[in-house]
Amino acid sequence: MRSSIIIPTSNRPAGLKRAVTSALEALPGDSEIVVVDDASEQPASDVLSYLKAEPVRIIRKETQSGGGGSPARNMGAKTAQGAVLFFLDDDDEIKPDYCKQILEQGFPSAGFGFCARTFVITDAAGQRSVKDEKRKLDNGLIGASARFSEKTFPFSAGFWLTRDAYQDVGPMSEDLKTNSDTDYAIRLHASQYAGWYAAVPGVFIHQSEGKGSGELASVTKRTKSAERAAAFENIAKRNADVLRQDPQIAHFVYSRYVKHAIRSGNHDQAWEAVMKASNRPIRRRLLMQYAALRFLTKRV
Structure with missing residues (x-):
């Protein structure tokens, strides 16, 4: 198959219907949609029972993965048959021409990519x-000189990669319940594969619908600062070689590690994060950030 659109889902029946409807409209020829149901209370097969003779496969996990979409994304990627794998969150929509544009422009020039987003805020x-x-970032191949803060991506940003890239770089980290997208962005940008950025928005991101809607809010919104600090600590450890070689990535990871550690009240952990940065200019910048955040937290 040319491509697969993979949609992990967990307890968002209304959002799932909307996401699948958009995926059907965007689906190129000789392609498929793979819905991975992460033990939803109302099974995705029931939510989507109205679909007749559509190229949609539903895989169900009977035991919930415990937060984070990486286990479901990996399950979808391992079973998908497409040469290019697109990922769509179950509370968002993919725009009708996005997949076609990537297949015609980004692939096979690049091994992975993402796009600008259109936010729909309620x-x-x-x-x-x-x-x-x-x-x-310019539309097209992402240059080596691009700042990491610009070329990192969330999985919700129309993220795609080739099957070859997925097999070479490996699955997404399933032990990181938050910020696994940052970890995967580091691994991909450090790989042999070129990245692609689509400057024209390719997805609709729906925000503020979790509150009072009866649908599950995003993992990031449900994650406390202490957990996010721990996630960035793990990301720094498992990508230590890359962080030593690339000061931009090091500052990106450690600055967020410091921020969330201080927000959680763990100042010792924040100080340890500052000291772990091997690059002296980066360490100085982190020291300034540490001092500023400590000052602000004392005033609150």
């Missing part, structure tokens, strides 16, 4: 506003 009164994301 306020407390139910009013919606729309905003397009902009990054300081």
Whole structure:
């Protein structure tokens, strides 16, 4: 098959219907949709029972993975038959021409990529506003000189990669319940594969719908700072060689490690993060950040 759109889902029946509808509209020829149900209370097969003769396969995990979508994404990637794997969150939508554009432009020039996003924001009164994301990246292959803060990506940003890249780089980390996307971005950018950025938004990201909607909120919104600090500590450890070689990646990871450690009240852990940075200029920047955050937290 040319491509597969993989949709992990957990307890978001309304969002899942919307995501699958958009995936069907965007699906290129000779392609498939793989829905991975992470032990939802209402099985995805029941939610999508109205589909007739559609190229949608549903895989169900009977035991919930405990947070984070990486186990479901890996399950989908391992069973998908496409040469290019697209990932779509179950509360978002993929735009009709996005997959086609990537297959015609990004692949096979690059081994992975992501896109700008269109945010659909619902306020407390139910009013919606729309905003397009902009990054300081040109459309096309991502240059080596691009800042890591610009070329890192969340899995929700129309993330895709080739089957070959997935097999070579390996599965997404399943022990990281949050920020596994950051870990995978580091691994991909450190690999032999080139990255691709689509400057025209390729997905709709729906925000603020978890509150009062009856649907599960995002993992990031449900994760406390202490857990996020622990995640960045693990990311720093498992990518230690890359962080030593690339100061930009080192600053990106350690600065977030420091921020979340201080937010959780663990100042000793934040100080240890500062000291772990081997690059002296990066350490100085982290010291300034540490001092500023300590000062601000004392005033609150």
